[in-house]
Amino acid sequence: MSKVIDGLMYQESHEWLKKVSDDEVLIGITEFAAKELGSVVFVDLPEVGDELTAGSDFGAVESVKAASDLTSPVSGEVIEINEDLVGEPELVNEDAFNAWFIKVKISNPEELDVLLSAEQYKKLI
Amino acid sequence: MEKIKQTCLHEQHLLLNAKMEEFAGYDMPIVYDNIKSEHIAVRTNVGIFDVSHMGEFFVRGTDAERFVDHIFTNCVIGKEGGSVTYGMLCYENGTIVDDLLVYKYNSEEFLLVVNASNIAKDYEWVVNQTGDFDVTVKNVSDEYSEVAIQGPKAEAVIINLLGIDLRYLQFFHFGTFQFHNCQVLISRTGYTGEDGFEIYSDTSAIRDIWKIFMDAKITPCGLGSRDTLRFEAALPLYGHEISDEITPLEAGLKFFTKIDEENDFLGKTALLKQKEAGLTRRVVGIEISKMAIPRAGYKVFVGEEEVGYITTGYLSITLNKPIALAMINRPYTKKGTEVQIQIRNKFVTGFVRNKKFLNKNYKTEEL
Numbered sequence: 001m002s003k004v005i006d007g008l009m010y011q012e013s014h015e016w017l018k019k020v021s022d023d024e025v026l027i028g029i030t031e032f033a034a035k036e037l038g039s040v041v042f043v044d045l046p047e048v049g050d051e052l053t054a055g056s057d058f059g060a061v062e063s064v065k066a067a068s069d070l071t072s073p074v075s076g077e078v079i080e081i082n083e084d085l086v087g088e089p090e091l092v093n094e095d096a097f098n099a100w101f102i103k104v105k106i107s108n109p110e111e112l113d114v115l116l117s118a119e120q121y122k123k124l125i
Numbered sequence: 126m127e128k129i130k131q132t133c134l135h136e137q138h139l140l141l142n143a144k145m146e147e148f149a150g151y152d153m154p155i156v157y158d159n160i161k162s163e164h165i166a167v168r169t170n171v172g173i174f175d176v177s178h179m180g181e182f183f184v185r186g187t188d189a190e191r192f193v194d195h196i197f198t199n200c201v202i203g204k205e206g207g208s209v210t211y212g213m214l215c216y217e218n219g220t221i222v223d224d225l226l227v228y229k230y231n232s233e234e235f236l237l238v239v240n241a242s243n244i245a246k247d248y249e250w251v252v253n254q255t256g257d258f259d260v261t262v263k264n265v266s267d268e269y270s271e272v273a274i275q276g277p278k279a280e281a282v283i284i285n286l287l288g289i290d291l292r293y294l295q296f297f298h299f300g301t302f303q304f305h306n307c308q309v310l311i312s313r314t315g316y317t318g319e320d321g322f323e324i325y326s327d328t329s330a331i332r333d334i335w336k337i338f339m340d341a342k343i344t345p346c347g348l349g350s351r352d353t354l355r356f357e358a359a360l361p362l363y364g365h366e367i368s369d370e371i372t373p374l375e376a377g378l379k380f381f382t383k384i385d386e387e388n389d390f391l392g393k394t395a396l397l398k399q400k401e402a403g404l405t406r407r408v409v410g411i412e413i414s415k416m417a418i419p420r421a422g423y424k425v426f427v428g429e430e431e432v433g434y435i436t437t438g439y440l441s442i443t444l445n446k447p448i449a450l451a452m453i454n455r456p457y458t459k460k461g462t463e464v465q466i467q468i469r470n471k472f473v474t475g476f477v478r479n480k481k482f483l484n485k486n487y488k489t490e491e492l
Contacts, residue, residue, distance in 0.1 A: 039160065044417065
């Protein structure tokens with residue numbers, strides 16, 4: 001059974017989102033998603049400064065076998081990417097909830113309201 | 126919808142906690158532990174694959190040799206009994222029905238080993254070509270199970286674990302051996318670019334062999350590593366490098382046809398015509414300069430012009446760099462040509478190269 005952390009927000013496509021300040025969030029993929037993918041060999045991340053729209057793809061996480069698109073739960077600007085994942089993509093398998101992909105300055109906080117709670121996400125997996 | 130089939134080793138895969146997926150109508154193991162370690166086991170040591178989903182047809186009769194030579198791109202006339210030949214079946218228009226191995230027992234008996242995904246289509250097609258030939262075609266796919274034992278230590282572990290001496294079995298040859306009161310067919314063939322063997326028998330012998338290998342801690346390998354291994358060796362996969370829209374010449378498999386020889390075969394006229402007119406596209410290798418992984422289906426551009434598509438691509442486990450096979454329009458098939466691969470919303474630069482990503486490690490010396 002995969003771990004799901006209380007207090008984070010989730011979406012059906014298995015991304016988690018963590019609020020780190022009023023308008024900044026970290027986005028990663030869940031442990032369930034990491035297990036399903038198998039060994040992650042590459043994480044294709046956007047550039048700092050890229051503008052994201054909720055529901056659109058911002059990159060991909062790739063196992064040996066396939067690439068899975070990453071879908072942004074929110075709109076806003078990418079203000080940081082996790083450089084550690086560039087050299088060590090396996091961190092996603094080791095600790096999915098610490099291996100955040102991008103930090104986003106959100107432009108529409110209302111988008112957070114439609115995301116799933118830990119309880120709701122647990123029912124999906 | 127038809128029920129998903131299981132191989133005779135299905136229960137063993139579940140016990141090993143394999144990740145299972147439907148492939149060609151079978152519930153097959155994709156990966157047991159991880160694809161990389163399974164891949165490396167085969168490159169450096171040995172691994173065992175359940176490939177019981179493969180299809181087997183017997184062609185028997187006084188015209189068997191003439192018939193197989195008629196439907197098969199490669200030559201079987203004059204080959205000795207106990208030889209295995211790789212080649213394809215082609216439609217009249219030169220595109221590929223399937224690729225297969227042909228096992229020649231003698232001029233009146235052949236075993237055709239075809240792709241699981243094409244069994245029904247191939248059987249119908251082969252039977253439809255029999256016409257006036259004195260042959261019978263029998264689909265024995267459900268009676269035959271198969272394991273592949275691949276890697277530089279394959280010969281040694283089979284000798285040790287099964288007590289079958291294969292030292293004198295030459296590359297692309299087969300023999301029948303006694304094992305636990307069963308007949309097993311073993312060929313020195315495979316789909317990994319390494320030395321190795323494919324063993325065909327009934328379910329009880331294959332189950333026994335699997336158990337002996339598991340007890341000896343030989344690495345079980347799934348279809349995931351089967352694909353990464355065959356890809357690095359630039360071996361084609363039906364539906365990717367070859368298909369019913371691609372000819373052997375376009376796939377770079379002319380060597381496995383007899384178009385320059387006298388023997389006729391189905392599709393030959395079309396292939397000769399294509400050769401004369403000149404190919405318009407061909408499967409090539411592509412190497413990428415930065416870290417990005419080209420996947421099957423991604424589009425390839427030169428400037429604004431779409432010039433082809435990726436047929437298979439991976440971050441190569443052996444070479445640790447992204448490489449791909451791609452179907453590219455002429456004249457962009459020339460080595461060193463700079464191309465742009467569309468990977469999601471980005472364009473990544475790559476270069477056309479030969480398909481020889483790594484040296485094959487076959488045991489081809491005369492024994």
